Structure formats: structure tokens, C-alpha cells
Amino acid sequence: MNCARPQRGQPSARPSPSTTWTGIRTSSPGGLAQRAATALALVGEAPLLIADEPTTGLDRDLVDRTVDELRRHAADGRALLMITHDLAAAERIADRVAVMYAGRIVELGAAADFFGAPGPRHPYARGLLDALPERAFTPIPGQPPELGALPDGCAFAARCPHATAACEAVPEPIDGVSCHYVPTDAQARAQEPADA
Numbered sequence: 222m223n224c225a226r227p228q229r230g231q232p233s234a235r236p237s238p239s240t241t242w243t244g245i246r247t248s249s250p251g252g253l254a255q256r257a258a259t260a261l262a263l264v265g266e267a268p269l270l271i272a273d274e275p276t277t278g279l280d281r282d283l284v285d286r287t288v289d290e291l292r293r294h295a296a297d298g299r300a301l302l303m304i305t306h307d308l309a310a311a312e313r314i315a316d317r318v319a320v321m322y323a324g325r326i327v328e329l330g331a332a333a334d335f336f337g338a339p340g341p342r343h344p345y346a347r348g349l350l351d352a353l354p355e356r357a358f359t360p361i362p363g364q365p366p367e368l369g370a371l372p373d374g375c376a377f378a379a380r381c382p383h384a385t386a387a388c389e390a391v392p393e394p395i396d397g398v399s400c401h402y403v404p405t406d407a408q409a410r411a412q413e414p415a416d417a
């Protein structure tokens with residue numbers, strides 16, 4: 222993928238759908254600066270918008286407005302890739318969810334299944350939702366490994382309640398989930414949200 226950026230002093234050309242993408246990133250802690258960056262990115266009508274933590278540092282009202290604008294971009298038939306730790310924003314925007322741990326995608330699937338029923342299937346992804354105040358409010362124990370010193374097997378093993386000897390090998394993705402643990406039917410039902 223190419224990235225066309227106008228040089229300083231040159232007039233900015235309208236982006237060509239085949240050669241450009243628009244990313245959002247700002248180091249400013251100011252919510253208004255963050256939102257201005259989002260608005261500028263949306264003006265170009267790029268076919269693919271990459272939003273990197275677009276709601277970080279915003280208060281709830283600005284988060285809601287930013288989410289609405291991004292959702293409208295996607296609803297207009299254009300693509301949106303949002304990188305975020307804000308699961309509430311992801312739930313409102315995403316059609317599909319990819320959960321990454323230690324640099325790898327560990328779960329990929331439909332947002333409706335992920336945030337509703339049957340819910341996340343990977344232990345790390347489930348831990349992310351369980352850590353939310355509006356859910357179990359239970360943090361995942363431990364810390365993620367250093368990316369430069371990953372273990373040979375599953376990178377989540379040291380924090381995983383389901384780790385077994387099989388987890389000494391990196392799991393291959395099956396049906397969108399990279400994990401050796403397969404819950405029984407009863408365990409899967411117990412993991413479903415109470416209101417599902």
C-alpha cells in the first residue's frame with residue numbers, strides 16, 4: 222500500500238482511492254486536537270481510514286461524537302480499521318474484531334458474537350471483557366511478556382488459567398481462535414453473558 226503525502230509548500234491534492242490511505246495519530250493529550258485530527262481524516266473521504274486509538278484522552282461526550290463520526294464513515298461503504306484499547310468504542314463501531322496479544326492475532330470474529338453471545342473464545346480476549354467495570358471487573362493477573370523475549374509456546378501461558386503442557390507449542394488458529402483450550406459445552410454455557 223502506498224502513502225501519498227503532500228510536501229511542505231505543495232498544494233494538497235485530492236486523495237486517489239487507489240493509492241492513498243489516511244491514518245490518525247496525534248501525540249497531543251488534548252481532546253480537541255484528537256478530535257480535530259479525526260475530523261480532518263474524515264474530510265478526505267479516503268476509502269480506507271486507519272484510526273489509531275482515536276478516543277484516547279477524550280471525555281465521554283467527545284468519545285461518543287467521535288464514535289458516531291467513525292461509524293458514519295463505515296456506514297457510507299468505506300473501510301475503517303480502528304486500533305484501540307477502548308472496548309466500549311469498539312463495540313459501537315466494529316463489525317469484526319481482531320484481538321492481539323504479544324504481537325499476534327489470537328481471536329478474530331464477528332463483533333456481535335464477541336460482545337454478545339457466545340462471547341470471546343480465547344482466554345485473553347475473555348479476560349479483557351471480564352476486566353471491564355460493567356462486567357466482572359476482574360483484572361487479568363500478571364503482565365504481558367517482552368516482545369523481544371517471547372516464550373516458545375503460547376505467549377499468554379503464564380497468565381492463563383487453562384494452560385496445559387500442550388501450550389508449550391504455539392497454537393494454530395482454528396475457526397478464528399489460536400488456543401489449545403476447548404471448553405466443554407457446560408463451560409461454554411457458563412461463560413455466556415447472563416443477559417444473552
Ligand code: SF4
Nearest residue numbers: 375381388400401402
Ligand atoms: S494456548 Fe494454552 S496458554 Fe494459550 S490461551 Fe490457550 S489454553 Fe491458555
